[in-house]
Amino acid sequence: MALWLTRSRTVVLQSLKQKHAFWAAAAPLRSSSSSSSSSSSSTVPFPCNSSSPNLFWVNCRFKSTLAMNQLDSLPFSDSDDEQALDFPGGKVTYTSEMTFIPESQEKRVPCYRVLDDNGDLLIGSHLHQMSKEVARKIYNNMVTLQVMDTVFYEAQRQGRLTFYLTSSGEEAINIASAAALTPDDVILAQYREPGVLLWRGFTLQEFTDQLYGNKGDYGKGRQMAIHYGSKKLNYVTISSPLATQLPQAVGIAYSLKMDKKDACAVAYTGDGASSEGDFHAGLNFAAVLEAPVVFICRNNGWAISTNISEQFRSDGIVVKGQAYGIRSIRVDGNDALAVYNAISTAREMAITEQRPILVEALTYRVGHHSTSDDSTKYRPLEEIEYWKTTRNPVNRFRNWIVKNGWWSDKEETELRSSIKKQVMHTIQVGEKTEKPPVADLFSDVYDVTPSNLREQEKQLREDMIKYPQDYPSDVPL
Amino acid sequence: MGTGLTRFGRRMRWVPSGLTRLGKQFSTSVCDNNPPAKSFNLYTAINQALHIALETDPRAYVFGEDVGFGGVFRCTTGLADRFGKTRVFNTPLCEQGIVGFAIGLAAMGNRAIAEIQFADYIFPAFDQLVNEAAKFRYRSGNQFNCGGLTVRAPYGAVGHGALYHSQSPEAFFCHVPGLKVVIPRSPREAKGLLLSSIRDPNPVVFFEPKWLYRLSVEEVPEHDYMLPLSEAQVIREGSDITLVGWGAQLSIMEQACIDAEKEGISCELIDLKTLIPWDKETVEASVRKTGRLLISHEAPVTGGFGAEIAASIVERCFLRLEAPVARVCGLDTPFPLVFEPLYMPTKNKVLDSIKSTVNY
Ligand SMILES: Cc1ncc(C[n+]2csc(CCOP(=O)(O)OP(=O)(O)O)c2C)c(N)n1
Ligand SMILES: [Mg+2]
Numbered sequence: 001m002a003l004w005l006t007r008s009r010t011v012v013l014q015s016l017k018q019k020h021a022f023w024a025a026a027a028p029l030r031s032s033s034s035s036s037s038s039s040s041s042s043t044v045p046f047p048c049n050s051s052s053p054n055l056f057w058v059n060c061r062f063k064s065t066l067a068m069n070q071l072d073s074l075p076f077s078d079s080d081d082e083q084a085l086d087f088p089g090g091k092v093t094y095t096s097e098m099t100f101i102p103e104s105q106e107k108r109v110p111c112y113r114v115l116d117d118n119g120d121l122l123i124g125s126h127l128h129q130m131s132k133e134v135a136r137k138i139y140n141n142m143v144t145l146q147v148m149d150t151v152f153y154e155a156q157r158q159g160r161l162t163f164y165l166t167s168s169g170e171e172a173i174n175i176a177s178a179a180a181l182t183p184d185d186v187i188l189a190q191y192r193e194p195g196v197l198l199w200r201g202f203t204l205q206e207f208t209d210q211l212y213g214n215k216g217d218y219g220k221g222r223q224m225a226i227h228y229g230s231k232k233l234n235y236v237t238i239s240s241p242l243a244t245q246l247p248q249a250v251g252i253a254y255s256l257k258m259d260k261k262d263a264c265a266v267a268y269t270g271d272g273a274s275s276e277g278d279f280h281a282g283l284n285f286a287a288v289l290e291a292p293v294v295f296i297c298r299n300n301g302w303a304i305s306t307n308i309s310e311q312f313r314s315d316g317i318v319v320k321g322q323a324y325g326i327r328s329i330r331v332d333g334n335d336a337l338a339v340y341n342a343i344s345t346a347r348e349m350a351i352t353e354q355r356p357i358l359v360e361a362l363t364y365r366v367g368h369h370s371t372s373d374d375s376t377k378y379r380p381l382e383e384i385e386y387w388k389t390t391r392n393p394v395n396r397f398r399n400w401i402v403k404n405g406w407w408s409d410k411e412e413t414e415l416r417s418s419i420k421k422q423v424m425h426t427i428q429v430g431e432k433t434e435k436p437p438v439a440d441l442f443s444d445v446y447d448v449t450p451s452n453l454r455e456q457e458k459q460l461r462e463d464m465i466k467y468p469q470d471y472p473s474d475v476p477l
Numbered sequence: 478m479g480t481g482l483t484r485f486g487r488r489m490r491w492v493p494s495g496l497t498r499l500g501k502q503f504s505t506s507v508c509d510n511n512p513p514a515k516s517f518n519l520y521t522a523i524n525q526a527l528h529i530a531l532e533t534d535p536r537a538y539v540f541g542e543d544v545g546f547g548g549v550f551r552c553t554t555g556l557a558d559r560f561g562k563t564r565v566f567n568t569p570l571c572e573q574g575i576v577g578f579a580i581g582l583a584a585m586g587n588r589a590i591a592e593i594q595f596a597d598y599i600f601p602a603f604d605q606l607v608n609e610a611a612k613f614r615y616r617s618g619n620q621f622n623c624g625g626l627t628v629r630a631p632y633g634a635v636g637h638g639a640l641y642h643s644q645s646p647e648a649f650f651c652h653v654p655g656l657k658v659v660i661p662r663s664p665r666e667a668k669g670l671l672l673s674s675i676r677d678p679n680p681v682v683f684f685e686p687k688w689l690y691r692l693s694v695e696e697v698p699e700h701d702y703m704l705p706l707s708e709a710q711v712i713r714e715g716s717d718i719t720l721v722g723w724g725a726q727l728s729i730m731e732q733a734c735i736d737a738e739k740e741g742i743s744c745e746l747i748d749l750k751t752l753i754p755w756d757k758e759t760v761e762a763s764v765r766k767t768g769r770l771l772i773s774h775e776a777p778v779t780g781g782f783g784a785e786i787a788a789s790i791v792e793r794c795f796l797r798l799e800a801p802v803a804r805v806c807g808l809d810t811p812f813p814l815v816f817e818p819l820y821m822p823t824k825n826k827v828l829d830s831i832k833s834t835v836n837y
Binding site: 162163213221222223224227239240241242272273275276277278303304305306310311312372373377378435436438440441442445452453456460463464466467470471472475 | 542543545546547549566567568569570571572573574597598600601637638639640641642779808809810811813814815816818819820823824825826829
């Protein structure tokens with residue numbers, strides 16, 4: 001659509017300029033007019049000059065973007081008034097018809113997918129270019145994430161972990177989006193995206209150590225469980241306050257842009273978090289600063305107990321992109337292949353065209369919000385069951401790779417039991433590993449510990465010796 | 478995070494004497510003439526207050542993230558069923574929106590009772606509170622006000638809440654003329670103070686000690702009653718040293734007072750209840766009697782509200798003081814997970830400070 005828009009706007013501008021050449025000299029808003037035409041001409045026409053290896057996606061993407069061409073369906077008749085307004089952003093034509101833009105389109109924005117519910121490739125989607133190796137790794141990681149979630153959740157129920165939160169139902173978004181990125185792309189996750197770390201090579205022991213906040217935790221035992229982070233893997237440490245990562249992602253993307261890196265920032269967020277002010281700030285900054293950032297919104301229907309019908313009245317998240325001037329797509333978050341295609345293409349566009357892209361992935365939070373939540377208090381069991389079974393993203397992808405002859409039942413059984421054993425082993429190790437030392441309570445508040453903290457550390461150490469019963473025995477002095 | 482008794486397990490380990498006696502120790506005298514009250518925990522007392530607020534004022538509203546189904550701490554349970562979804566409702570997930578909306582609602586003569594899910598998440602609404610709610614009356618020459626605004630938020634340690642589910646941000650708001658800041662210590666106090674806050678003609682930030690939501694149980698009268706704002710209360714009389722605190726920290730201080738007494742030190746314990754505008758007179762009178770002052774709060778010591786109390790009392794009682802004013806507070810670090818027991822102003826830290834102040 002942006003391609004279409006860009007082209008058509010250029011055409012309109014040219015014809016207007018021919019008709020009203022005097023504007024060019026006399027228009028008071030000339031600078032804006034020139035900036036708009038220069039930005040038009042600097043826009044790389046897509047996909048014509050794309051030398052990307054992802055060319056095979058073009059058909060499909062182009063089809064879906066055409067379907068989204070919402071301006072086509074807005075109820076404006078062509079203007080017959082020639083005194084068009086030269087206004088920052090481009091010419092605005094006049095109309096004598098008083099027309100309000102409707103609050104929504106008649107048809108909801110369609111959802112891009114390539115695998116049907118049974119895992120069969122939809123006719124017309126020329127997209128089976130994913131290699132066997134990548135497909136198997138995607139599946140392997142989705143299963144690993146499932147098993148991790150099951151074991152860790154149980155461990156929390158047994159009181160062995162203080163807190164946990166599953167990604168159940170959102171395995172495809174987690175893993176397939178990660179697979180579509182490169183290790184140089186910088187990840188800013190919300191919290192339900194541990195699969196991205198898994199894909200990048202975070203080990204099961206590394207996950208477990210964070211959950212226990214033991215000596216192996218890179219966060220030094222300071223944050224709640226599931227607040228992972230890895231400098232090595234370009235995964236910025238999770239922060240609980242929602243949506244704060246979105247404008248930050250734009251700053252990171254801007255730096256990548258200035259350094260001419262072949263990389264983008266990727267910010268994940270939830271449907272609930274999209275209501276925060278920082279969501280607005282992030283998207284608007286990204287558009288204005290032409291930052292190579294991909295926003296991935298996991299629209300899973302719920303923000304704790306709040307249904308999306310109480311969260312927004314737009315057609316989900318995808319339509320918000322256009323208001324900011326951001327190219328956007330809605331994708332079936334439970335179709336790993338579609339997620340992979342959409343994110344690969346989004347990444348390619350973000351980097352080659354130096355622009356933000358918004359991806360809304362429709363999915364469902366199959367688990368409780370966290371171990372502190374009981375979601376049966378506010379949503380019907382049948383709804384959960386439906387998404388857990390009929391719309392299960394892992395099963396759907398398995399069907400596809402099995403049909404391709406890339407996976408077997410035997411491998412399935414072996415994989416699951418092997419991962420389970422490995423996770424249980426990491427728990428045994430993680431539980432026994434000592435906590436970070438007292439010094440880690442005071443370090444990293446600043447680069448260098450100031451005197452007030454040095455004094456407090458000294459006092460605390462004395463207290464710990466005097467009253468050992470007040471302090472955990474597994475925190476070494 | 479939601480609720481759950483399990484989360485208190487850890488803290489109980491290092492508060493050995495427990496909190497179950499809280500009710501008796503802290504019993505208030507408001508309801509002497511009323512029929513005997515039943516025992517309730519703190520979140521139920523809050524829930525009762527909200528029921529009463531909605532019932533007694535048809536222009537009262539309760540809203541916030543997830544309040545429709547009862548809230549993550551169950552404080553709003555049953556309200557939507559009883560009063561309908563137009564008066565008790567979920568908002569979109571946006572704290573600045575919640576408080577901005579609440580200010581507008583209050584400005585039209587309504588009682589807007591807004592919930593921020595955790596005090597840690599009040600900061601997106603900081604601008605609305607500091608620049609808007611606090612100054613709405615002043616900047617308009619009292620043509621407009623948003624006095625019907627009450628913002629409730631669970632605050633403080635909870636055992637494993639770490640950086641973003643444990644903070645005590647009260648001092649930020651105490652630096653804002655135009656706001657009131659209220660923190661209850663127990664169920665009975667919570668009900669009476671919340672009703673006063675809701676009905677007070679000024680915007681109030683009401684912080685609820687989430688550690689005590691389930692743990693603190695005491696007799697709470699079921700009828701409608703209010704406890705005065707800006708009135709501190711001496712909850713334990715003594716002659717050697719004055720201790721000032723608020724909220725959950727009072728139970729820790731109470732334990733320290735009991736232990737100190739065994740060693741022959743008589744402590745006076747004051748619950749400040751309202752942090753601004755605060756009751757200097759009660760604290761001053763006590764310090765004039767004891768000659769010593771100790772303040773304790775969970776928030777980091779530097780720039781905490783304890784500093785304000787210390788400065789004010791030094792101004793007023795300089796010649797009467799027999800020792801430097803002591804502060805036993807959280808450390809100047811973010812609130813840590815594994816190190817929470819190290820970070821906290823524990824009973825023994827308070828006790829040691831009592832002793833060194835008395836023996837100064
Ligand atoms: C600023 C802020 N407000 C409130 C919260 C409490 N909270 C944590 S998760 C959550 C719901 C988020 O829902 P959504 O963005 O849809 O993500 P999901 O949990 O569905 O993945 C809320 C309200 C928070 N973490 N940060
Ligand atoms: Mg959600």
